[in-house]
Amino acid sequence: MELETFQKNQTLAMRKKFIGQSCRLFYSDDPVKIVKARGQYLYDENDMQYLDCISNVQHVGHCHPSVTQAAAAQMEQLNANTRFLHDNIVQYASRLAATLPEKLCVFYFVNSGSEANDLALRLAHQYTQHEDVIVLDHAYHGHLMSLIDISPYKFRKLSGQKDWVHVAPLPDTYRGLYREDHPDPAQAYADTVKDLIDQVHLKGRKVSAFFAESLPSVGGQIILPSGYSTKVAEYVRSAGGVFVADEVQTGFGRVGSHFWAFQMEGGVFCPDIVTMGKPMGNGHPLACVVTTEEIAAAFTANGVEYFNTFGGNPVSCAIGLAVLDVIEKEDLRGNSTRVGGHLKQLLAQLQTKHPSIGDVRGVGLFVGLELVTDRELRTPATEAAAQVVQRLKLQRICASTDGPWENVVKFKPPMCFSMKDAELVAHHIHLILTDMETNADKRDK
Ligand code: PMP
Helix, strand or coil: CCCCCCCHHHHCCCHHCCCCCCCCCCCCCCCCEEEEEEECCCEEECCCEEECCCCCCCCCCCCCCHHHHHHHHHHHHHCCCCCCCCCCHHHHHHHHHCCCCCCCCCCEEEECCHHHHHHHHHHHHHCCCCCEHHHEEEEECCCCCCHCCCCHHHHHHCCCCCCCCEEEECCCCCCCCCCCCCCHHHHHHHHHHHHHHHHHHCCCCCCCEEECCCCCCCCCCCCCCCCCHHHHHHHHHHCEEEEEEEECCCCCCCCCCCCCCCHHHHCCCCCEEEEHHHHHHEEEEEEEEEHHHHHHHHHHHHHCCCCCCCCCCHHHHHHHHHHHHHHHHHHHHHHHHHHHHHHHHHHHHHHHCCCCCEEEEEEECCCEEEEHHHHHHHECCCCCCCHHHHHHCCCCCEEEEECCCCCEEECCCCCCCCCCHHHHHHHHHHHHHHHHHHHHHHHCC
């Protein structure tokens, strides 16, 4: 059956009529209608090509033929639930296990990052028998009610902070409490978590979990200071809690040098629970929680079945396996290191020309460009960041902003992003900032 195609304005009218308005569109003044995509390129209804710097979900490239073929082949064969024995789920779990530290070896497959984090909360609660959760400021961990509660980015605008939730300062060494000039920001930020744990105990409560993204993304593409996670894990575990690493955005080699961003910490650091999602199925809803045998055993011990209708079905796992194959075959981690490094270097060069660039940071293809109105004061340039995104769109480059002040232009493209793409992005940012600065000068005169 051929689906009907609508004119763009008709699609927009129907979207407004039938789809909840809290489901927002990119570029709400003039949304882009995308009808096709390949690799790192999107195509609109007039076949105009856009460079996609946004879609970290389409990790190995939009509509990668190996992934679509694996999906179609398995869909023709079987798609049943996980109460039947099947090879795909066990093969996939064992392939994922090979990327992780040995002690992270028990998997639960789910359908979204939110489901993964909700299950992580349950696992932590069941294992520790404690209730309280420590999260980082500005964090986002998902859209379920349980996760809104542990996402300061959301609960500040909604239900407020629950008494079992405790917010630790974001370890942002550019604009946070302790900055790059601090002798030991990792220890100083870890101490803030230790202080919170002490406060929790004073209230007669106990910590179940410390929850953090391995690289806080909504927080503004933050790189945690080296040594922070190790220290925090030590404090949290000695309080009887567990360390949960949310790798929903950062997993599957995005950082290039490692398969998981938490591995950048090095040493013996290993979270107790890791959640993963977005890039896992290259756009297909596939997510997962991995944990230790001890935590999984405590979850089993409650005697209640964990059944997830769609999680871990043969089609999802065939897709997941195909994604892993492509990452390896096409050396996408190597590409992420090379191209991400090049992009960061080009943006750092722009920083020497444009006073509005306060900071350039990132690792692999996870890069942020923080704009400021005053370099000394590091005043967030929220309006300028929005303008850069709008003007990039006119050049048919899709990017977006993040950070508590929405002043960080972020780049999390599909991992097949090329050197040429990085150069095009940097070139246009240079032209845009030059033009914005010239106009500001004219206004000031
Ligand atoms: N954790 C993080 C870090 C995320 O960025 C997101 C989604 N933006 C989620 C969890 C929730 O994932 P999902 O939208 O798949 O439920």
